Amino acid sequence: SDEARPITVGSKNFLEQILLGEIAAQHLERRLGQRVERKLNLGGTLLVHKALVNGDIDLYPEYSGTSATAILNLVPSHDADDVLAQVRREYETRFHLRWFDPLGFNNTFGMVIRKADAERLGMRSLQDAERHPSGWVLGVGYEFQQRPDGLPSLLRAYALPLQGTPKVMDLGLLYRALAQGDVSMIAANSTDGQLLSPDVILLEDNRNRFPQYDAAFIARNQTIAREPRLATALQDLSGRFSDDTMRRLNHQVLVQHGRIEEVAGEFLRTSGLLKGPSSP
Amino acid sequence: MIPNSLLHELVTLTMQHFFLVGVSMLLAASVAIPLGIILSWRSGWRDVALEVVNVVQTVPSLALFGFLIPVPVLGGIGSHTAIIALVLYALLPMLHNTVTGILNVDVAVRDSATALGMTTGERMWQVELPLAAPTILAGVRIATVTTIGTATIAAAIGAGGLGVFIFRGLATVDSVLLLAGAIPAALMAIAADRGLEWVERALSRY
Amino acid sequence: MIPNSLLHELVTLTMQHFFLVGVSMLLAASVAIPLGIILSWRSGWRDVALEVVNVVQTVPSLALFGFLIPVPVLGGIGSHTAIIALVLYALLPMLHNTVTGILNVDVAVRDSATALGMTTGERMWQVELPLAAPTILAGVRIATVTTIGTATIAAAIGAGGLGVFIFRGLATVDSVLLLAGAIPAALMAIAADRGLEWVERALSRY
Amino acid sequence: MTGPSSKVSGSQTSGAYATMSLVSFRDVSIDFGQRSILRHFSLDVEVGETLVLLGRSGSGKTTALKTVNAMLFPTTGMVLVEGRATTAWDHIQLRRRIGYVIHDSGLFPHYTVAQNVAVVPRLKQWPAADIEARVANLLQKVGMPVEEFGARYPDELSYGQRQRVGVARALAADPPLLLFDEPFGSLDPVTRLELQRQFIELRQELRKTSIFVTHDVREALFLGTRIAVLLKGSIEFVGPRREFLQASTPEARAFLSCLEPLEYDTEQSLA
Amino acid sequence: MTGPSSKVSGSQTSGAYATMSLVSFRDVSIDFGQRSILRHFSLDVEVGETLVLLGRSGSGKTTALKTVNAMLFPTTGMVLVEGRATTAWDHIQLRRRIGYVIHDSGLFPHYTVAQNVAVVPRLKQWPAADIEARVANLLQKVGMPVEEFGARYPDELSYGQRQRVGVARALAADPPLLLFDEPFGSLDPVTRLELQRQFIELRQELRKTSIFVTHDVREALFLGTRIAVLLKGSIEFVGPRREFLQASTPEARAFLSCLEPLEYDTEQSLA
Ligand SMILES: Nc1ncnc2c1ncn2[C@@H]1O[C@H](COP(=O)(O)OP(=O)(O)OP(=O)(O)O)[C@@H](O)[C@H]1O
Ligand SMILES: Nc1ncnc2c1ncn2[C@@H]1O[C@H](COP(=O)(O)OP(=O)(O)OP(=O)(O)O)[C@@H](O)[C@H]1O
């Protein structure tokens, strides 16, 4: 639309998204040598997607599984490459949006329990968790509860003993509820920074049941046409992350209280995308 | 069109929602109306109390929950925490309208109650409250309808209610779910408002 | 203790917040008060209008935004969309209290205005509105304080305001940021309420 | 509005101009639900006269006044003012030509005394200086100098003071027709006598027409050029005051008997 | 409350019991801001008497009544009821011993006529049957039979009807002391005379004490055992009615002159 408008990066309203948005923004500023607008921390999948389609933002990070189920209403396959190909095709034809190559990490669901319980009961995996004597008090987010490849699939794969119905709550409150003892197992995300804390452990998904949530940037074709360097710049970020990298980045902000801008800049420096402090 | 399991859940969540709102309104009214009455006598306390309530109104719900979860008895995950939050948010309109309603009662009528030898309490019950009732009930109606809307935040703390559909609908961009949460809430708001209007008519001749 | 850049951002966000609330309140008042006046004459329209406003109150903000973003001129990301939502949510208390306030004006005083040959408009401006002012302003105060709280949702749509700190604080579990958003909002609520109280005193002798 | 009134309206204009009554009640009946408040009430008020309405409390005097300035409309029959039915008048225009003093003053609680008196001149957009002069003049006349009372609010006045402000307010814009509903009811006799004398002077000067409700038979005789006695919504007697003094109808005689000396002259003293 | 009143309180008890006045005003002054409303007002009211207060509008009559039932307190001086300062009384107890008829009736708009009259008996928790009987009896006495008027709301009454309900309400719980503030002010003379006669009967039967404000000098002479004339917040004259008839103070004479025949007997007829 407006030619003079700077490129605008969006993100959803949780930390990982904000970090990815900030990383992309700094990287693009550097590579394109122009100011980049940040609309980070927007309301959620619905709003960010609509804002992108509407042209209010030009790009944002998304997860393949989310796009497939929430936006495209597909039943996603368990194969990461299939899912990616599917969303890529559909986004291109339906929305004229370009799905870039994955960043390299998979933020899928992860069942987390207190370290103390794990040690007491001697559990490391979801298979072990099937033999909890009195049953788990499960805390979950809305999406995990709703998605057919979320909670229902989990319970089909693992005969987890449950105490009462799962408690559904805001993602941000899950770890608190776990620490507080309101629940004994939570369906968190596999890249949560809290997972580096010594108090909790992520149970291993031995049977590989969780859906694919490979993160990647999506951008508007129109913007890429206007600023072709955008494509190559975004492509630089692909494959630069791992589950562990992302967890550590989250942890640096969440637990060590690093500033998002600094954590993002530090990541760009150490990953070789940016050498030395930025200069005009 | 709507699957059966959804219908079943709808009924459960609507009832939870109704329960959350109902309990919160009863608690809020039984705090705010008597407090409003007391504050109508004491202009000194009035400003302080209304300011506290104003401040409470601006506290974001998730921050409030984060603060309440570790609190021993009241807090934790579940409906009691949600109810506390809803009560706190409902105080402002009820308190404000109670104070305004009572201060607006005609001075001549109030004086005549005093002259007849009514105690402060008798005058309150028999004269001031009935005459302030339209304004007080306007506050209750505002609070109830607003709470039916804000009670969706109960879902954020595992207290159920129609917010479960709404947040799930938002997370999965599912407009059927969104509507399954929003429409019953809207109908409940209309029904509650109508019900309170009926109470108002029944209570006073005006 | 608070870093300089945070302070600078704080000032910007506070001003944005103030702007969002101020514009929304002006718009809401200029819709709700005249509408409330008209509705006080027409009991038929009244029920319909109040029900529409009730329903609007229960629509979750994120769903409303989702609906507004694709709308050509009004919608999109940014402050205009946030303002529309804030105006819609502020209508209920203002409209309700305007109607209640006007219907509660002493019949004898109203009759005497009629007998003096006032037109409906003159009676409204010179008699009914001034006498209903405490109740109407109670509605404006409720709406303003509530909006200062709910304006944090503006951050969800990139419209800035103190919600930016609050949502960032929630996302990063950072209580300094949370407080940096919540405290200025609370202070703004107190200041706005005080300001409106002063307006009320200035407007009417009561 | 209903059948009968529209039937009468054919003869209305000619009839009205023939008699030139300022106000005429034509077979007016008013019902509130089941209750019949005025019954076949007919009466003409000529320019320049003061018609006094006497009647027991609840006999319908206030109701009759309210039909004149279109605050109430007849259930059947019609009320003509200057020959035109009140239903055919622009109500606002009609009311601004009529000064109305209400029992309990009906002052606006949020206006000062001076502002209350200035209401109608302000509505008529008189120049500010004229309004100010008029307010000062009228308040002086009712014994409440603007310097002392102008800035007070009604709740800072005694009852009689409020009534006097009500009188001043009704006179403010100099209306040709005046409706008085016990205007001097709560005034002490000394002040009252002053106002009564002023009333008579005013009337002779300006040829004002008025309908005057009072409970004081002496006042009725002093001020009224004609006197009507209401009994349960009907007119029992109407005639010039000389005839009233000789009236033979029972209700009129009951009122006249109140003029007789009270027993205090004869009763044994207690003190 | 302030210096002077507490100084006086030493002599209070003995003084009060010596004279056994039911009400006594002791050098009462009341100021509202700058304005001085009552000035060194002293007066005793004995059991069984009817003290009438006469005075121009704004002279302080209502204010004086309000100090008796603790609605207002003297700025200096004190008011004793049954020998005890109003400041020392339990206000609720005091007010329930005093019936108070307010000018403009002060009826509760949300109560029916019957409920309005029943207020004080209900506060005193009389048995329901007694209350009902009492209400019916009183409404009958004031000429508003409960069958016809009991279920109406004040805004469905004429002005005079409201005043009568106000009188009935004040008498309901049979208080030993009555304060009347122009109770018959808006009544037609026929009804008024009936109520005045009833008032005298009642007083002789029950030895009620009352302070009675009126603007009608004939009523004052008819009902009052003693008459006080107020002038700008001070007592100009006080004495039994026979002395009042011969009073020489200017304000008392002004009121007496209102008894003289009006000019209507002599004025030329207009009709
Ligand atoms: N709230 C008030 N503030 C200031 N002045 C007041 C207030 N109330 C009454 N006054 C003044 O006090 C004086 C005495 O008032 P009060 O009502 O006692 O008179 P009154 O003798 O009863 O007159 P009326 O016969 O007209 O009822 C009046 O001049 C009045 O203006
Ligand atoms: N709103 C109403 N609903 C029903 N009846 C009413 C209403 N208003 C007045 N009335 C009745 O109508 C009758 C006439 O009332 P109106 O006020 O005209 O009497 P009035 O002659 O002015 O009496 P007063 O001298 O006491 O003022 C009364 O019996 C009264 O009870």
Ligand SMILES: [Mg+2]
């Ligand atoms: Mg009347």
Ligand SMILES: [Mg+2]
């Ligand atoms: Mg008085």
